[in-house]
Amino acid sequence: MITGLYAALLALIYIKLSFNIISLRHRHKVSLGDGGIDELQNAIRIHGNFIEYTPFVLLMMLLLENQQINPYLLHTFGIAFLFSRVAHYVALGKTNFSIRKVAMATTYGVILILASFNLVYYFI
Secondary structure (H helix, E strand, C coil): CHHHHHHHHHHHHHHHHHHHHHHHHHHHCCCCCCCCCHHHHHHHHHHHHHHHHHHHHHHHHHHHHHCCCCHHHHHHHHHHHHHHHHHHHHHHHHCCHHHHHHHHHHHHHHHHHHHHHHHHHHHC
């Protein structure tokens, strides 16, 4: 199952992002919220952004996989989304807006293409 591969890889990234928050909470002695600490706020937002997009993309990939879409096409979507999430993490961690723009454009592009394919398969 192709979607399972990307779900597993993205789950590892999710754990890394979660551990970043745990580490910062421990370092700054903040149990709830962000304590007004910019570094922790940024880590929470990076984590939040990841979890806002990832399940939706995986769901649309799974639906297409169940429709027996070309496996190479599905891998293309998975790789592009994986790249976009890693790039977004790197960009937000360093406030690099050019990488962030590319990452978000890729994320939105993958979502748009997946949605389009799902609509086509629905109406065919």
